[in-house]
Amino acid sequence: MKAIGYYQPLPVDDAAALQDLDLPAPTPGRRDLLVRVKAISVNPVDTKVRKNAAPEAGEAKVLGWDAVGTVEAIGAEVQNFKVGDRVYYAGSITRPGANSELHAVDERIVALAPTSLDDAQAAALPLTTITAWELLFDRLGVAKGGGAGQSLLVVGGAGGVGSILIQLARQLTQLKVIATASRAETRQWCLDLGAHAVIDHAKPLAAELQAAGLGQVDFVASLTQTQQHYAQIIEALKPQGAIGVIDDMPTLDVMPLKTKSLSLHWEMMFARSRFETPDMAEQGKLLAEVAALVDAGKVRTTANASFGTINAANLRRAHALIESGKAQGKVVLSGF
Template sequence: MKGLGVTRFLPVDQAGCFVEHVLGAEPPKGRDLQVHIKAVSVNPIDCKMRASVAGELSVPKILGWDASGVVTAVGPDVTLFRPGDEVYYAGSISRPGCNSEYHLVDERIVGRKPGGLSHGEAAALPLTTITAWESLFERLLIPLDPQHNAGTSILIIGAAGGVGSMAIQLAKYAGLTVVATASRDVSKRWCLQLGADFCLDHQRHLVAELDRVDLAGVNYILCLNDVNYYWQAMADIIQPQGRICAVVSAKEPLDLTVLKNKSVGFAWEFMFTKAMYETDDMVSQHELLNRVADLVERGIIKTTMTEQGGPLTAANLARAHQRVESGQMVGKYVLSGFGA
């Protein structure tokens, strides 16, 4: 089988940024599924992992952590799936990625593909769905109860990207007042289309922007952008005993004492944690992906695929990375099918 990988870090406009590589046909073991990849989506983590390659590798590193496909074989300990099942998942950063014809993945982090979606539409969802779900309901500890959340608000900073697009929808499902931030008109329209109640300009002072929509503060904040840049503004905006979650690594140490007087909680979210450490609750990602598949089928959640770049080839994958690196993406970029 074939895969697309990197042997050294190259800018996306240089030939050889991605190379085709013949992979060994390793059978699934334990709780692994072998999945025939039908579509993949590109995320910022793909670009970061490509940039992290130092020197020249003798064996290409396969990237890609968003996939939809069909199970073709299962390991001896698998209980959740069988060959022929359509699935979607993000995978594990500790293992080779999904930019290949076939891929091995632990069943505990795989969900059934939502009915009614193409493989491309489904591939846009897993990584951002898991990140948004865990951020809202596991890190921020928001109850999944619309009645309980009546009158409760969340600020989502950088809401037009993949994670923000899912967080808006899930937060509305949970009954929160959703305040999104974006800077471009197209991004603001996208956030409002997904259900945000307000959309602020994060290039302006957020306290003043909240005043503009008659909000004195918010109960929760999900920061999907530069946490250092927004740190003091978040400390000013958050209500007493509120909670803040961030997904982007800090460039400098954070001063947690600015949250002390308000007794504010702070948490990080990294969706690969459970798979990396094989935590006892690892199967929760399987469960939440299935739950979101149900919400998609009920019309409550919609795919965030906004751009399709053709089949998965070296040239198309480089263009996808270039698009994601531009910082201008709204929603998700998808490639469907291998080669051609």
């Protein structure tokens, strides 16, 4: 089968950083679906793994944790899907990724794809949707339909996770949603997705909130550059507020949180699949719920750039855009 992968971590401008390969097709396990991949999208995790994770000697590592495709075969114990189903999912970080014609994935973290979106549009959603959903409901503890009189600050509102988090918070809670963006086009993107207000994260956050007449917030979803914004996030939060974090940093000092009795919550959407937690199937369920919201016209795709067919050259371009920090919404590719 066609696949895109690498043999050693290299800078994205090196032609060998991602290569077109011919690899054996995977064999589905007992709970697996074998999916013929039609479209993918690229996330920051792809670039981080490519730059830092060395494959086993002589073996290629295949990335890709967003996919839409058609089920070609099922494992012996699969219960919820059949051959021919059109599905979408993010997959597991502990298994080969979906940058390949055929891909095996555990059915518990899969859902039927939204019928109102084409393959590329749907491929933009899974990983960031799971991240945003778990961050909002499972980590920060906001109840569906709850949040009346409370506010959420989304730092990095125009990124992949921010773009879906704004929508979920608006559609499924009563929170006032405040996003951050530093460019005119990303500011408008956040407003179009439903943010009640947008402030500039290139300026001190607490001062920006005060200048906009918004005051301190109850929750912060810090999606990028947490270490850079950390002191301002603490200042911007009300006492007993909560911070949700997804990005990587060398270290994070929790002691400044004590004075206000603030809580810190990590979201890692691969945790359930990595450890096969008893509630692993919640990811498939939430993807199904979001597909229904999409088909009802309440949530829209976050795809914002199409980089053509799925091949090494186009994936290197997509990785370069992600690494630049200037991506707005999601980058998608479709077809081999």
